[in-house]
Amino acid sequence: MSNFLFGRYLPGKSWVHQMSPQSKLMLSFYFVIVIFFANNVWTYASLSVLILIVVVMSGVSIGYFLKGIRPLIWLIIFTVLLQILFSSGGHVYWHFGPFSVSDTSLINGGYIFVRFLLIIMISTVLTLTTTPLAIADGVQTVLKPLKKVHFPVDTLALMLSIALRFVPTLMDEMETILNAQRSRGVDFGSGSLKHRIQAAVPLLVPLFTGAINHAENLSTAMEARGFTDSEHRSKYRVYRWQRKDTISWVAFLLVGVLVLFIRNN
Amino acid sequence: MDQEINFNQVTHTYQVNTPFAQDALDNVSVTIAPGSFTAIIGHTGSGKSTLVQHINALLKPTTGEIAVYGRTINPNTTNKNLKQLRKHVGMVFQFPEKQLFEETVIKDIMFGPKNYGVSEQDARRDAEDAMKLVGLDENLSEKSPFDLSGGQMRRVAIAGVLAMKPQILILDEPTAGLDPRGHKEIMDLAQELHDQQHMTIILVTHQMDDVVDYASDVIVMDQGKIVKHGNPQEIFSNPQWVYSMHLDLPSSAEFATRLVDEGVPLRHTPLTIEKLADEIAQLVQGGQEHE
Numbered sequence: 001m002s003n004f005l006f007g008r009y010l011p012g013k014s015w016v017h018q019m020s021p022q023s024k025l026m027l028s029f030y031f032v033i034v035i036f037f038a039n040n041v042w043t044y045a046s047l048s049v050l051i052l053i054v055v056v057m058s059g060v061s062i063g064y065f066l067k068g069i070r071p072l073i074w075l076i077i078f079t080v081l082l083q084i085l086f087s088s089g090g091h092v093y094w095h096f097g098p099f100s101v102s103d104t105s106l107i108n109g110g111y112i113f114v115r116f117l118l119i120i121m122i123s124t125v126l127t128l129t130t131t132p133l134a135i136a137d138g139v140q141t142v143l144k145p146l147k148k149v150h151f152p153v154d155t156l157a158l159m160l161s162i163a164l165r166f167v168p169t170l171m172d173e174m175e176t177i178l179n180a181q182r183s184r185g186v187d188f189g190s191g192s193l194k195h196r197i198q199a200a201v202p203l204l205v206p207l208f209t210g211a212i213n214h215a216e217n218l219s220t221a222m223e224a225r226g227f228t229d230s231e232h233r234s235k236y237r238v239y240r241w242q243r244k245d246t247i248s249w250v251a252f253l254l255v256g257v258l259v260l261f262i263r264n265n
Numbered sequence: 266m267d268q269e270i271n272f273n274q275v276t277h278t279y280q281v282n283t284p285f286a287q288d289a290l291d292n293v294s295v296t297i298a299p300g301s302f303t304a305i306i307g308h309t310g311s312g313k314s315t316l317v318q319h320i321n322a323l324l325k326p327t328t329g330e331i332a333v334y335g336r337t338i339n340p341n342t343t344n345k346n347l348k349q350l351r352k353h354v355g356m357v358f359q360f361p362e363k364q365l366f367e368e369t370v371i372k373d374i375m376f377g378p379k380n381y382g383v384s385e386q387d388a389r390r391d392a393e394d395a396m397k398l399v400g401l402d403e404n405l406s407e408k409s410p411f412d413l414s415g416g417q418m419r420r421v422a423i424a425g426v427l428a429m430k431p432q433i434l435i436l437d438e439p440t441a442g443l444d445p446r447g448h449k450e451i452m453d454l455a456q457e458l459h460d461q462q463h464m465t466i467i468l469v470t471h472q473m474d475d476v477v478d479y480a481s482d483v484i485v486m487d488q489g490k491i492v493k494h495g496n497p498q499e500i501f502s503n504p505q506w507v508y509s510m511h512l513d514l515p516s517s518a519e520f521a522t523r524l525v526d527e528g529v530p531l532r533h534t535p536l537t538i539e540k541l542a543d544e545i546a547q548l549v550q551g552g553q554e555h556e
Contacts, residue, residue: 179323180364183356185380205366
């Protein structure tokens with residue numbers, strides 16, 4: 001668990017760290033869409049160059065990124081293998097029953113691999129350089145238009161920021177309960193499936209009761225501090241659009257246009 | 266069976282090989298004698314909890330090794346066959362009431378023994394003994410642990426550990442958040458287990474008064490290192506050093522140093538309130554003789 005880099009924040013002062021969270025969120029979303037327009041070597045190459053520049057500008061070493069990808073590598077390999085073995089067309093090198101390997105399937109497999117890599121890279125950059133609370137604020141800003149259709153954006157943002165705030169607390173609590181029950185002779189993660197499910201009860205029940213206690217205490221404390229509803233509040237953290245955001249968007253849009261232009265050529 | 270706990274050049278790094286790596290123990294070597302009542306003190310983040318979690322192999326050393334109860338734990342120790350060790354080393358975590366989960370108090374206390382293969386009947390007997398030991402009334406046994414008060418819940422949790430009949434008992438701030446009466450009861454229980462059942466007690470605490478009232482050995486930790494290991498008298502003999510470790514003196518010693526500062530000639534620094542009373546009594550009697 002502790003080696004899982006995906007979804008964690010690494011403090012820093014780089015260009016990417018200083019961008020406003022809403023523009024980072026939208027940029028990541030936009031980038032993922034652009035990835036699906038890519039369909040040949042040149043488009044993938046230009047997107048890869050772009051992401052490499054972003055990684056360098058985030059000031060996080062490439063090694064950490066590779067570590068972040070490691071837990072997902074089996075999923076990637078599995079998908080790539082399926083793509084290679086089951087797609088048809090092109091010059092067939094080898095086939096056995098329903099399986100076949102051809103030049104197109106190899107190329108498609110390679111593309112899928114790069115696509116996965118790019119998506120994981122951009123989302124890792126986002127989470128490594130943005131605090132969870134900033135992400136929650138970003139989501140609130142991005143979803144603001146939905147207020148027009150009476151979607152409770154502020155409530156959702158509040159829930160999101162509380163949830164994100166309590167992730168590490170609950171993780172710590174889980175760790176302690178896990179250790180306490182281990183000391184009482186529970187073997188987690190061994191034995192038959194039935195045994196494993198039974199072993200989860202001494203972990204889950206205290207975790208849930210703990211969460212309910214947290215919720216009760218937190219709501220009391222919020223009310224005591226004058227919280228009535230989430231809509232009529234002012235904001236302490238304000239993220240302004242900066243020149244860095246504009247420059248980044250221009251760069252990303254240019255690459256997007258480039259991809260649209262050179263696809264199919 | 267050799268009950269000595271021996272740390273040999275143990276280091277521990279959390280999240281090793283990541284940007285979040287953090288050294289918690291730095292080349293720790295120490296021996297905790299069987300049957301001792303050892304207090305581990307040090308300011309927050311000095312590595313106390315990390316140290317004690319090595320004793321029953323919840324954490325494994327990054328380098329070095331620990332010999333405990335006939336087992337050696339080194340960085341390559343696997344998670345298999347640790348059960349026997351954990352049966353002998355009872356561990357009461359901070360706020361242990363958080364680990365309760367069963368429908369009834371008695372079932373929760375029986376949980377530990379049953380995990381170690383004790384039969385239903387024997388486990389119930391052990392659980393009832395443990396309830397008596399911690400001073401829980403018999404008629405609570407069929408109640409839900411979640412209906413109890415905070416202090417009672419903590420006793421149920423401690424009983425759950427004692428029901429396994431450990432030879433070594435680790436208490437990580439067992440009295441945090443308790444009222445003065447609950448505090449004294451828990452500490453007296455620890456002393457009783459030590460004196461009558463000859464358990465090795467390891468107490469992690471911030472309460473210096475408990476250290477001098479109960480412990481025979483004291484380990485002082487600072488920044489992942491053991492900076493001093495001795496009896497309470499040795500540890501608290503130098504107030505300046507104690508303050509430099511971000512620790513406090515026991516209240517009697519604190520009061521005595523103030524008396525000395527005001528010009529009252531005390532001969533020793535008393536650590537407990539009884540010793541302080543003796544010192545003052547001697548001084549008063551001594552004064553009378555001069556007249």
